[in-house]
Amino acid sequence: MAALSIRTLSKRYANLEVLKGIDLDIESGEFTVLVGPSGCGKSTLLNIVAGLDRPSEGTVEIGGRVVNDIPPKDRDIAMVFQSYALYPSMTVRQNITFGMECRHVPKAEQEKALTNVARLLQIEPLLDRKPSQLSGGQRQRVAMGRALVRDPLLFLFDEPLSNLDAKLRVEMRMEIKRLHQRIGATIVYVTHDQIEAMTMATRIAVMHRGVVQQFADPDTVYRYPANLFVARFMGSPPMNTMPARLEADASGLVAVIGAGRPDEVRLRLQGYDAAAPFVGREVVFGIRPECIAEGSRVFSGDAPIVVNAPVEMVEPTGAETIVLLRLGGESALARITPDIRPTPGTPAAFALDTRRICLFNPETERLIA
Amino acid sequence: MRDRTFAPSRMLIYLVVSLFAAAYLAPLAVVVLNSLRTNEEIAQASMIGWPKQLAWRNYAAAWSGFCVAETCAGIRPYMLNSVLVTIPATIFSTILGAIAGYAVSLWRFRGDNWIYGIVTLGLFLPQQMRLLPWTIVLRDIGLINTLTGLVLIHTIQGLSFTVLFCRNYYVAIPHELIRAARIDGAGFFRIFWRIILPLSAPILIVTVIWQFTHIWNEFLYGVTFTTGQQQPVTAALIALSAAIADIPQHGVQSAAVIIAALPTLLIYLLGGRYFVRGLTAGAVK
Numbered sequence: 001m002a003a004l005s006i007r008t009l010s011k012r013y014a015n016l017e018v019l020k021g022i023d024l025d026i027e028s029g030e031f032t033v034l035v036g037p038s039g040c041g042k043s044t045l046l047n048i049v050a051g052l053d054r055p056s057e058g059t060v061e062i063g064g065r066v067v068n069d070i071p072p073k074d075r076d077i078a079m080v081f082q083s084y085a086l087y088p089s090m091t092v093r094q095n096i097t098f099g100m101e102c103r104h105v106p107k108a109e110q111e112k113a114l115t116n117v118a119r120l121l122q123i124e125p126l127l128d129r130k131p132s133q134l135s136g137g138q139r140q141r142v143a144m145g146r147a148l149v150r151d152p153l154l155f156l157f158d159e160p161l162s163n164l165d166a167k168l169r170v171e172m173r174m175e176i177k178r179l180h181q182r183i184g185a186t187i188v189y190v191t192h193d194q195i196e197a198m199t200m201a202t203r204i205a206v207m208h209r210g211v212v213q214q215f216a217d218p219d220t221v222y223r224y225p226a227n228l229f230v231a232r233f234m235g236s237p238p239m240n241t242m243p244a245r246l247e248a249d250a251s252g253l254v255a256v257i258g259a260g261r262p263d264e265v266r267l268r269l270q271g272y273d274a275a276a277p278f279v280g281r282e283v284v285f286g287i288r289p290e291c292i293a294e295g296s297r298v299f300s301g302d303a304p305i306v307v308n309a310p311v312e313m314v315e316p317t318g319a320e321t322i323v324l325l326r327l328g329g330e331s332a333l334a335r336i337t338p339d340i341r342p343t344p345g346t347p348a349a350f351a352l353d354t355r356r357i358c359l360f361n362p363e364t365e366r367l368i369a
Numbered sequence: 370m371r372d373r374t375f376a377p378s379r380m381l382i383y384l385v386v387s388l389f390a391a392a393y394l395a396p397l398a399v400v401v402l403n404s405l406r407t408n409e410e411i412a413q414a415s416m417i418g419w420p421k422q423l424a425w426r427n428y429a430a431a432w433s434g435f436c437v438a439e440t441c442a443g444i445r446p447y448m449l450n451s452v453l454v455t456i457p458a459t460i461f462s463t464i465l466g467a468i469a470g471y472a473v474s475l476w477r478f479r480g481d482n483w484i485y486g487i488v489t490l491g492l493f494l495p496q497q498m499r500l501l502p503w504t505i506v507l508r509d510i511g512l513i514n515t516l517t518g519l520v521l522i523h524t525i526q527g528l529s530f531t532v533l534f535c536r537n538y539y540v541a542i543p544h545e546l547i548r549a550a551r552i553d554g555a556g557f558f559r560i561f562w563r564i565i566l567p568l569s570a571p572i573l574i575v576t577v578i579w580q581f582t583h584i585w586n587e588f589l590y591g592v593t594f595t596t597g598q599q600q601p602v603t604a605a606l607i608a609l610s611a612a613i614a615d616i617p618q619h620g621v622q623s624a625a626v627i628i629a630a631l632p633t634l635l636i637y638l639l640g641g642r643y644f645v646r647g648l649t650a651g652a653v654k
Binding site: 047050051052071072073077078079081082083085087088089090098099102103146 | 543545546548549550551552553554555559563564567568
């Protein structure tokens with residue numbers, strides 16, 4: 001059963017169209033992440049699902065029931081906010097039970113639900129504190145407790161980790177994922193952080209300018225980005241994209257970067273038959289930084305493809321070295337092993353993994369192969 | 370280093386400041402001193418002078434013995450009138466202002482800014498302009514020359530200020546709190562009562578102090594819409610002056626003025642620091 005179905009949903013504010021015909025089907029138990037840059041409409045979409053905002057057109061179904069005219073409290077949802085939105089004058093205990101109090105749940109049941117959630121989130125010692133006496137991570141936990149205690153059909157998370165420092169963010173990310181695995185809840189999670197999307201989601205909806213650009217599992221989104229926007233948005237550092245010319249010879253397709261230049265790079269492509277109609281034309285050539293490595297790296301059983309390219313800059317991060325180099329005159333980033341530090345200004349050998357290249361149509365920006 | 374305390378420029382500043390302070394405090398000093406002098410003493414000497422002996426009976430006379438408008442009960446009944454007008458009007462205007470301020474700041478609805486703008490426009494309407502409309506309203510609902518009528522006027526006129534104060538305080542409260550509460554199933558009044566009101570102490574103190582002082586000190590409505598036994602103390606003080614026009618009773622008059630001013634002075638002394646703190650406080654730390 002679809003836990004959440006969104007049909008041809010759009011939202012306009014005066015002349016501004018924030019959402020343009022969104023269609024999404026989210027299965028029960030899925031962890032769906034809506035990801036996109038700020039202003040892409042992801043938070044508006046979440047607010048419409050929650051019932052805090054109304055769509056201009058289209059329908060929202062939760063658990064098979066159209067909820068367009070049902071107020072938030074009756075939609076069987078719970079929401080975690082970016083600012084946590086804990087009620088400042090109430091204790092943690094009161095914050096968690098406030099919803100049940102509003103729904104007239106008997107006291108004994110409230111107490112039982114509170115105990116369960118407090119144990120699950122390990123916030124038992126905090127129950128009598130006020131939100132102002134809690135650290136960021138503790139507040140985050142209480143905010144989740146307030147959602148969990150309801151045991152809803154659908155959990156909505158609105159950038160819940162954005163206010164935490166980097167270290168805590170990684171911890172809470174794992175904790176939320178673990179929680180999802182334990183209780184099998186259906187979650188819709190909004191973030192602008194593509195790493196959160198990649199690490200937590202079972203499916204990712206990448207949004208841009210009010211349109212869902214791609215809705216697929218993280219591996220597919222990463223490996224086969226539907227278009228240039230997705231390719232550049234997902235991944236850090238982002239995918240290298242550059243113009244290339246597609247040629248064909250007796251043994252197959254060849255992508256030529258910087259065609260005609262003395263330092264042009266010719267890469268033989270295998271398994272890209274879908275790109276055949278583009279032979280003789282320009283395409284956008286995409287290669288992820290991790291597919292460019294030091295010359296000694298062996299990517300596959302086939303003959304390694306090694307090119308000599310000038311190094312422009314070197315950024316050691318500790319775990320790896322990021323190298324800015326020139327491929328046929330075009331800038332590209334490479335991720336190489338940390339102990340190799342090429343000298344800027346001199347050429348070095350780089351191995352390329354040509355099995356994971358993406359080719360895009362330069363006019364439509366859509367993935368060709 | 371030279372001791373700056375006695376630098377000539379510094380002395381000059383102190384001198385000028387002291388002169389200003391003396392000028393501002395002079396009327397208060399004259400009234401306080403006269404309230405402790407007997408009539409004879411004031412008549413023989415002048416309006417300005419030290420009391421020869423402290424005439425505390427001026428206060429007793431002003432409070433409960435002196436005749437105003439053919440009733441010899443001092444200003445006590447008029448003080449009571451003022452209390453009966455000021456306290457309910459302060460409470461009503463503060464409660465309504467808090468609810469309205471909460472509505473226009475945290476619940477977006479069509480025309481919310483217009484409503485807020487029109488309500489606060491009341492701040493800029495001169496009092497005289499409102500006299501005629503109020504006369505018609507009070508006459509039509511039969512509340513001319515009643516304390517209830519004054520309570521009604523002050524409650525409604527006070528809304529301009531209380532809505533302004535509360536709205537500006539509540540806009541700093543994150544909207545996500547309201548959203549979270551709506552998902553939790555709380556409605557307009559439950560959210561106000563359980564979430565917003567507990568955060569409101571600083572601004573409610575400000576509005577109560579503001580409303581109390583203004584309603585207590587208000588004179589024009591009191592003197593226009595009430596007569597005789599129904600007057601608040603500010604209006605009665607004028608009647609008191611008129612009643613003793615032929616034989617000046619400056620001592621008793623001064624004592625009456627001080628008694629009438631005491632409630633607002635007390636409010637200021639007790640609540641003044643909360644007033645400043647409340648005006649600058651944020652809602653959520």
